[in-house]
Amino acid sequence: MTVAESAYLTEEIAELKWKKNALILAHNYQLGEIQDVADYVGDSLELSQIAARSTAEVIVFCGVRFMAETAAILCPEKSVLLPDIDSGCLLADMITAEQLRQKKENLPQATVVCYVNSPAEVKAEADICCTSANAVEIVDSLNSNEILFIPDQHLGHYASTKTDKHIILWPGYCPTHTRIRREDILRVKGAYPEAKVVVHPECRPEVIAIADEVYGTGGMVRYAHRDDVKELIVGTEIGIIHRLRKENPNKRFIPASEQAICPDMKLITLEKVWHSLRDMRPQIQVEEMIRDRARTAIDRMLAAPSGGGISDEMATEKLPSVRR
Numbered sequence: 001m002t003v004a005e006s007a008y009l010t011e012e013i014a015e016l017k018w019k020k021n022a023l024i025l026a027h028n029y030q031l032g033e034i035q036d037v038a039d040y041v042g043d044s045l046e047l048s049q050i051a052a053r054s055t056a057e058v059i060v061f062c063g064v065r066f067m068a069e070t071a072a073i074l075c076p077e078k079s080v081l082l083p084d085i086d087s088g089c090l091l092a093d094m095i096t097a098e099q100l101r102q103k104k105e106n107l108p109q110a111t112v113v114c115y116v117n118s119p120a121e122v123k124a125e126a127d128i129c130c131t132s133a134n135a136v137e138i139v140d141s142l143n144s145n146e147i148l149f150i151p152d153q154h155l156g157h158y159a160s161t162k163t164d165k166h167i168i169l170w171p172g173y174c175p176t177h178t179r180i181r182r183e184d185i186l187r188v189k190g191a192y193p194e195a196k197v198v199v200h201p202e203c204r205p206e207v208i209a210i211a212d213e214v215y216g217t218g219g220m221v222r223y224a225h226r227d228d229v230k231e232l233i234v235g236t237e238i239g240i241i242h243r244l245r246k247e248n249p250n251k252r253f254i255p256a257s258e259q260a261i262c263p264d265m266k267l268i269t270l271e272k273v274w275h276s277l278r279d280m281r282p283q284i285q286v287e288e289m290i291r292d293r294a295r296t297a298i299d300r301m302l303a304a305p306s307g308g309g310i311s312d313e314m315a316t317e318k319l320p321s322v323r324r
């Protein structure tokens with residue numbers, strides 16, 4: 001796309017946004033041009049909560065389906081648009097509500113902790129949700145000693161190394177994060193020996209084992225702002241590098257692997273955002289019965305100590321999402 005085309009689309013989007021009282025939210029993995037037109041850039045949970053607290057009537061969710069669904073669950077009175085309906089999540093698709101119901105029958109004592117990277121129907125079957133930012137705290141906050149952690153085995157395994165609870169893992173995984181190998185980190189570290197290494201908890205255990213820090217994308221953004229972080233090897237989807245560099249122009253950010261690209265996150269383009277706002281579709285709606293039960297699992301997470309609810313500072317735009 002030429003600079004002129006991109007400028008034209010940006011203007012059209014701004015005009016439609018104003019006319020329709022819309023808010024554009026972009027996940028940290030979105031293309032740079034999408035992050036640049038968004039009102040807020042953030043992690044999955046932050047964005048859903050911003051959607052819920054905003055007075056906008058329309059939310060354009062530039063992310064993947066489960067994120068837009070979470071926003072639709074938290075704010076059913078708003079129109080939630082996902083500019084490309086095919087923007088799914090392979091990890092979320094590694095479990096169905098029926099499979100979970102069967103597993104629960106075999107594990108009647110277990111409390112089901114469901115990572116938000118899951119379909120609404122699966123959340124509706126779970127006891128409580130968690131995000132990459134609060135999985136350990138959520139697991140620890142439960143009375144039960146037996147936990148069925150779904151669907152990400154690596155996040156579940158990471159939580160199991162931080163708690164005494166017995167955690168039963170579901171065999172799901174994120175294909176993008178598992179593409180990052182221990183050898184990648186060691187090779188990049190060889191080239192930048194002074195750099196710190198931060199990785200997402202969806203990474204393989206052997207990758208997590210050699211990282212300095214393990215954070216979800218929101219935590220990575222905050223970590224990158226610290227004064228003692230000058231060079232950072234980043235073990236997650238490479239879209240986040242755009243935001244890190246933009247917010248920290250004097251620091252060096254190196255992707256742990258150039259292969260860590262989520263194809264679904266890259267489906268959303270400026271053109272699709274424009275069309276979506278103009279035509280008010282595709283809209284994400286969650287059927288009422290599923291929505292109410294999924295909401296209970298999300299609300300339990302938000303009510304838990306360190307449940308990941310956005311702070312008042314963040315709600316008033318001081319931290320850490322980007323308001324333009």
Ligand code: 13P
Nearest residue numbers: 043044045132216217218
């Ligand atoms: P965050 O909640 O850390 O942004 O992660 C979202 C995600 O989909 C990771 O693959």
